[in-house]
Structures are given as structure tokens and as C-alpha cells.
Amino acid sequence: MSSVEISHIAKSFGEVQAVVDVSFEVQRGEIFGLLGPNGAGKTTTIRIMLDLFKADAGEVSILGGPMTEAKKERIGYMPEDRGLYQDIPLERCLVYLASLKGLPKAEIKEQLSTYLERFDLAEHRSKKVKELSKGMQQKAQIINTLLHKPELVIIDEPFTALDPINTQLVKDVMLELRDEGTTILMSTHQMHQVEELCDRIVLIDEGYNVLYGNLNEIRRRYSGHAVMVRSESDLPELAGVEAIQSHNNAVKILLTEETKPNDVLHQLVSKNIALEKFEIAVPTLDEIFIKVVEEGEDR
Amino acid sequence: MMSKILLVAINEYRVNVFKKSFIFVLLSVPLFLGFIIGFGMFMDSQENDDAPVGYVDTAGILQDATPAPVENPEEAIQFIAFETEQDAKSALEEGRIQAYYIFGEDYQESRNAELVYYDTPGQDATRQFNDFLQINLLSDFPSEIALRGTEGSSVTVRAPDGSREFPDGGPPFGIVLPVIIGLALMFLLMTAGGFMMEGVVQERENRTIEVIVTSVSPGQMVTGKILGIVWICLTQLVAWILFGILALFLAQNVYEISWFQNPVIDWEGMLAILLIGIPTFFLSVALMFTVGSTVAEAQEGQGLGPIIFILSISPTWFIMKIGEDPNGPFAVALSMVPFASLLTVGIRNMLVAVPWWQIVLSAGLQTVVALGAIWLGGQAFRFGMLRVGQRINLREIFRSGTPRRKKLSEGGVS
Numbered sequence: 001m002s003s004v005e006i007s008h009i010a011k012s013f014g015e016v017q018a019v020v021d022v023s024f025e026v027q028r029g030e031i032f033g034l035l036g037p038n039g040a041g042k043t044t045t046i047r048i049m050l051d052l053f054k055a056d057a058g059e060v061s062i063l064g065g066p067m068t069e070a071k072k073e074r075i076g077y078m079p080e081d082r083g084l085y086q087d088i089p090l091e092r093c094l095v096y097l098a099s100l101k102g103l104p105k106a107e108i109k110e111q112l113s114t115y116l117e118r119f120d121l122a123e124h125r126s127k128k129v130k131e132l133s134k135g136m137q138q139k140a141q142i143i144n145t146l147l148h149k150p151e152l153v154i155i156d157e158p159f160t161a162l163d164p165i166n167t168q169l170v171k172d173v174m175l176e177l178r179d180e181g182t183t184i185l186m187s188t189h190q191m192h193q194v195e196e197l198c199d200r201i202v203l204i205d206e207g208y209n210v211l212y213g214n215l216n217e218i219r220r221r222y223s224g225h226a227v228m229v230r231s232e233s234d235l236p237e238l239a240g241v242e243a244i245q246s247h248n249n250a251v252k253i254l255l256t257e258e259t260k261p262n263d264v265l266h267q268l269v270s271k272n273i274a275l276e277k278f279e280i281a282v283p284t285l286d287e288i289f290i291k292v293v294e295e296g297e298d299r
Numbered sequence: 300m301m302s303k304i305l306l307v308a309i310n311e312y313r314v315n316v317f318k319k320s321f322i323f324v325l326l327s328v329p330l331f332l333g334f335i336i337g338f339g340m341f342m343d344s345q346e347n348d349d350a351p352v353g354y355v356d357t358a359g360i361l362q363d364a365t366p367a368p369v370e371n372p373e374e375a376i377q378f379i380a381f382e383t384e385q386d387a388k389s390a391l392e393e394g395r396i397q398a399y400y401i402f403g404e405d406y407q408e409s410r411n412a413e414l415v416y417y418d419t420p421g422q423d424a425t426r427q428f429n430d431f432l433q434i435n436l437l438s439d440f441p442s443e444i445a446l447r448g449t450e451g452s453s454v455t456v457r458a459p460d461g462s463r464e465f466p467d468g469g470p471p472f473g474i475v476l477p478v479i480i481g482l483a484l485m486f487l488l489m490t491a492g493g494f495m496m497e498g499v500v501q502e503r504e505n506r507t508i509e510v511i512v513t514s515v516s517p518g519q520m521v522t523g524k525i526l527g528i529v530w531i532c533l534t535q536l537v538a539w540i541l542f543g544i545l546a547l548f549l550a551q552n553v554y555e556i557s558w559f560q561n562p563v564i565d566w567e568g569m570l571a572i573l574l575i576g577i578p579t580f581f582l583s584v585a586l587m588f589t590v591g592s593t594v595a596e597a598q599e600g601q602g603l604g605p606i607i608f609i610l611s612i613s614p615t616w617f618i619m620k621i622g623e624d625p626n627g628p629f630a631v632a633l634s635m636v637p638f639a640s641l642l643t644v645g646i647r648n649m650l651v652a653v654p655w656w657q658i659v660l661s662a663g664l665q666t667v668v669a670l671g672a673i674w675l676g677g678q679a680f681r682f683g684m685l686r687v688g689q690r691i692n693l694r695e696i697f698r699s700g701t702p703r704r705k706k707l708s709e710g711g712v713s
Contacts, residue, residue: 050513052684069516077513082506088314096310100303100514144510 009058307523499591
């Protein structure tokens with residue numbers, strides 16, 4: 001069953017068409033990536049999903065139907081940067097925002113202590129939010145999003161301002177939540193994080209879906225007809241090869257249309273070439289992102 | 300579980316009430332009034348000198364002088380007769396007296412006297428000596444006539460329609476009280492509107508609003524905020540009332556100021572002020588909320604505050620015009636103008652009994668305008684809450700009230 005179903009939504013602000021036609025589904029218990037260049041319509045899509053904006057057209061189903069006030073308590077949302085009261089102590093701010101999610105005060109206190117300890121913010125709980133560093137504020141926002149144990153987490157740029165240690169911490173938390181059955185919709189520009197975390201993605205550009213589906217399938221779809229090979233010995237001449245390109249510590253062998261990767265592997269093995277690496281060349285998500293967006297610009 | 304409206308209200312209250320600016324506003328009005336009264340009393344004490352006053356009476360008008368009655372015997376100034384001007388001058392030089400009068404032999408004809416002093420004698424001394432002189436000049440008349448002479452003029456002011464009568468020449472405290480309450484309400488609606496606008500702009504700026512409206516409905520949020528602001532204003536009002544009661548107690552019992560003694564409160568006037576003041580309060584809050592929802596920065600919205608203030612105090616500029624004909628067309632029209640109505644009705648009520656139909660009509664008009672402003676505020680909030688850093692104009696707000704829908708063709712997902 002899907003946690004989120006977005007079907008052909010559109011939204012414009014005056015003359016500006018922010019979202020033209022976007023559709024996707026987020027399955028229960030997956031980490032889903034909502035990707036797109038700046039101004040693609042990601043934030044508008046999220047706000048439509050959360051019923052902050054009414055769509056001009058299309059349908060939205062969230063947690064099995066239209067958004068209701070009761071469902072708000074089952075959703076955790078973190079907007080891109082800020083989102084916390086700056087002039088009040090961190091603990092008071094988080095307790096207040098969690099209480100609006102319907103969590104009893106005793107439970108808030110208990111949960112909050114655990115999270116503050118885990119995110120290394122316990123000793124800063126009495127400080128005003130504005131006195132915290134950007135990274136600390138980001139962690140505080142993540143705590144605010146998760147404190148009420150939501151079924152669906154919608155999180156915009158979760159790794160902004162985080163150092164590698166805290167980035168890993170947030171990733172660990174997200175993976176734990178997914179394993180516990182929480183659905184996570186993540187919007188980010190950090191493609192390597194998407195590759196590590198997301199099961200499926202949708203790429204939006206200029207208000208349209210341009211890419212949607214399982215991440216591995218998409219990468220395979222864009223893999224082209226090539227293999228990556230690394231060997232200590234020099235590669236012999238191979239049949240069915242169009243070109244050989246250096247690629248980091250390996251070579252990328254571009255195959256002719258009729259050649260299969262197995263044919264190349266067979267040739268290498270039969271010539272006793274010691275292989276350290278042999279894999280089908282799959283593009284990074286960064287490369288796919290750039291390719292798809294550039295193709296969109298050319299259209 | 301506590302209602303979300305209540306949670307928002309409590310937060311709004313806590314955020315604002317513990318601000319330095321709130322405590323400043325809370326204390327500023329009573330402190331300002333205290334300063335004015337204290338300064339006046341200080342100046343008064345500087346003007347008063349309770350040292351004796353001398354006189355040299357060669358005219359023989361103060362022989363066997365009768366003392367004039369003094370309202371407060373403790374403040375009575377001693378008058379000392381000197382045989383010669385030289386004796387009086389010596390006493391003045393030695394500081395035994397603060398001044399002395401010389402009544403020449405021709406005083407009965409000329410009515411000219413001389414006053415000799417180094418520093419201008421205090422007002423009390425001058426007034427008491429005048430009474431003393433007056434009562435002795437009238438010593439040939441029956442005592443009640445002599446006493447009446449010292450009391451001075453007595454003017455009773457009556458409204459042409461007979462609805463107001465002021466035996467002391469001016470409105471008593473009980474009649475002025477509704478105007479004071481009106482002024483207090485005016486300050487309240489200014490501060491309440493300010494808190495509302497500042498809060499909304501800040502929440503838009505720091506995007507807290509985006510998080511909050513994913514927890515509560517916009518309606519719950521706005522209601523909670525207004526409730527919180529009302530509590531803040533009630534706190535302010537209670538504090539001011541307590542200060543007012545203290546001031547009244549001091550004025551009645553310590554300083555024994557006659558104007559404050561046995562006040563007869565004009566309850567009808569109070570009711571009129573409240574009937575108009577309450578919708579005006581909500582109008583101010585709603586307008587500031589609308590502005591807060593539409594401006595890009597708090598500074599941009601600060602222009603509305605002075606406009607509301609100018610409108611609110613505008614009746615003081617027309618006080619003569621209102622006074623000339625308190626039930627005339629101009630005064631009645633001004634009583635209907637939002638914000639100006641509060642003080643206009645207060646001033647008119649001091650001078651005449653304002654017809655109830657006008658009060659009800661004014662209160663009704665303020666209510667309708669306030670409801671319109673609340674509707675506008677709701678529209679502006681829904682439309683502008685997430686447009687951070689952008690200014691939104693009225694046309695956009697009104698257009699946002701009518702959703703536009705269009706059909707899209709099937710497909711489109713690659």
C-alpha cells in the first residue's frame with residue numbers, strides 16, 4: 001500500500017507555473033527521493049502534498065486518502081532550513097512543537113531526552129535556538145520532525161550544514177526508521193546520499209516528472225553499453241570493442257551493439273588476464289541528473 | 300489532552316509576556332502617569348513656601364484681624380503684623396518671613412499695596428493672604444457674606460439638552476473615567492496589533508509557520524494567536540487597573556484631592572466605550588495580522604501602526620468642533636469612523652448623553668469592519684504564509700479566494 005499517491009498535480013502562482021504535471025507514489029516503509037534542480041517544483045509539490053497549497057489540478061492521497069487534521073499528527077515535516085523559533089530555548093521550542101503533534105508532555109520529555117543525547121544536543125537544551133550553530137539547528141529540526149514518531153517523514157535537505165559525522169548519524173537514524181516501517185520522502189541535491197539511502201526516486205524538472213522509478217533500474221537504464229575493468233596487466237586487443245577510456249583507476253570499455261559484456265569477460269579470462277574489477281558500467285546519479293536536466297533544456 | 304488552540308494561545312502569551320518590550324509597555328503608562336503627577340507635585344512643592352508672611356498695615360484695615368478659614372489647617376500660613384517697614388524688612392533679611400505686604404495710608408482709596416520679597420512667594424501663601432485680606436475687608440458685612448467672598452466664583456456648566464451638569468465648572472472624575480478607559484483601550488489595541496504583526500512576520504521569516512500549519516489548521520493557529528493576544532492585553536489591563544486603583548487610593552486618601560472624592564462612575568459611558576472598544580480591538584489585531592501576512596519584513600508593516608494611532612487620536616484635534624455641537628453631524632459622523640469612534644464617543648459622552656442608537660450603530664459598524672478585516676486576514680494568511688520574503692498585494696489576496704482549476708491530459712510521466 002502506498003503512503004503517498006500524487007497524480008497529475010499542477011499549481012501556478014500568477015503567471016508562474018510551478019508544477020505542471022507531477023505524479024508518483026511513495027511505498028510504505030521505503031526511502032523515496034524527490035529530486036530536481038532548483039526551481040523544479042519540489043517544494044511546491046511537498047506543500048501540495050501537505051495541503052499547505054491547494055493544487056489547481058490533480059489528486060493527492062496521503063496515508064490512504066485526503067489530508068485531514070488528524071493525519072497531521074502522523075506526519076513529520078522538515079522544511080528546508082530554519083523552521084524553529086529563534087528566540088526561545090531549544091527544549092521549550094521542541095516541547096511546544098511536539099505538543100502540537102498531540103504528544104503527551106511526559107512522552108515528549110522522555111523522547112526528547114533520548115534524541116538530545118543521541119544528537120549530542122543535551123547540554124545545549126537551555127540555549128536559545130539562535131545561539132546554536134547551523135549544524136546544531138539542523139539536528140534540532142530533525143529531532144522536531146521525528147519526535148512524535150511519525151509514520152510518514154517528509155524531509156527537505158536533511159544533510160544541510162552537517163559535518164560527516166553528523167551526516168552519518170542522520171543517515172543511520174533514517175535507515176533505522178525505514179527498518180521500523182517508517183516511510184521517508186527525502187528531497188535533496190546530494191545525489192550520493194540519495195544513492196546510499198533511497199530505494200526509488202522521482203526527478204522533477206520545470207514542473208514535470210522526467211524520471212521515476214527504482215533507483216537501480218534507472219541507473220541500469222542509463223548505463224549505456226559498456227563495462228568497467230581494472231587489471232594490473234595491460235589489456236589485450238579485444239573483439240567487439242568500440243573504444244577504451246580511462247576512468248579513475250580503471251578503464252571503461254565501450255562495446256559495439258552486438259557485443260555482450262559476457263563476451264568481453266570470456267575473452268579476458270581466456271587470455272589469462274588477472275581481473276581486479278569487472279562490472280557493467282553504471283552512471284552515477286549525478287551523471288544521470290545532469291544528463292536528464294540538460295536534455296530537458298535542449299528540448 | 301490540551302486543545303491545540305489553547306497550546307498556540309499559551310505559547311503566544313509566553314513568547315510575548317516575557318519580552319522586555321512587553322514589560323516596558325506594561326510599566327510605561329503607569330510610570331509615565333506617576334512621573335507626570337510626581338513632577339507636578341515636585342513643582343508644586345517648589346512653588347510653595349510655608350514660611351510666614353508679614354504685613355505692615357498703616358491703612359488700619361487689618362487691625363484685630365480675623366483669620367480666614369483654611370481647607371487644610373496643617374497648611375495654614377502664619378501672617379505676622381509689623382509696626383514699621385524697617386521691622387518687616389529686617390525679618391525678611393533674617394529669613395523669618397518669605398515676603399511682606401505694605402498697605403499704605405491711602406489703601407482704602409487706591410487699593411494699591413506693595414509686596415516685597417527676594418524669591419517669589421509660594422502660591423499657597425499668596426492665596427491665603429488674599430483670603431485673609433478679603434475676609435477682613437468685608438468685616439463690616441455678615442460673616443456668611445464675608446466667607447462667601449473668600450470662596451470666589453462658582454460656575455455650573457450645563458449641556459444645552461440638560462443631560463450633563465457640572466457644578467464645579469468641569470466634568471467630574473466619574474464622567475472622565477470612560478475616556479481614560481478609552482485611552483487605555485487605544486494603547487492596548489496598538490500594542491496588541493504590534494505583537495500580532497511582529498509574531499506573524501517572524502514566523503513567516505523563520506519558517507516556523509510552515510512547521511506549525513503541518514500540525515494545526517490555519518484556523519486553529521489564528522484563533523490561538525488571537526486568544527493569546529487577548530490574554531496579554533487582559534494582563535496589561537489588569538496591571539493598569541491595579542495601578543489605577545492604587546493611584547485613586549493615593550489621590551483620595553493621601554493627597555485628598557477633591558476631584559477624586561466620592562466618584563460617581565458613569566456606567567453607561569463605560570458600556571458605550573466597551574461596546575465600541577472591543578470590536579475596534581479586534582479590528583486592529585486583524586489588520587495587523589493581515590499586514591504581517593503580506594509584508595516581506597516587519598519593518599514594512601510598521602507604517603500601519605502610526606496610521607491607526609493617528610486615526611485613534613484624531614478626535615483630539617477636533618475637540619473644539621465636537622465641543623461646539625457634541626450631537627451635531629460632524630461629531631456623529633466621526634463617531635462612526637473606525638478607530639476615531641472610540642475617543643469621539645468618549646469626548647461626546649463627557650459633554651452630553653450620546654444617543655444609544657448612535658452607540659449601537661457605531662459598535663455595529665466597527666463589528667462589521669472588524670469581521671471584514673478578520674476575513675481579509677484569513678485570506679492573506681492562507682495566501683501569504685509560505686511566500687517568505689515576498690510582498691503580497693490586495694488584488695492577489697482577493698484573487699486567491701477563487702480557486703482556478705484546469706484539466707490536464709492523461710500521461711506525462713516518463
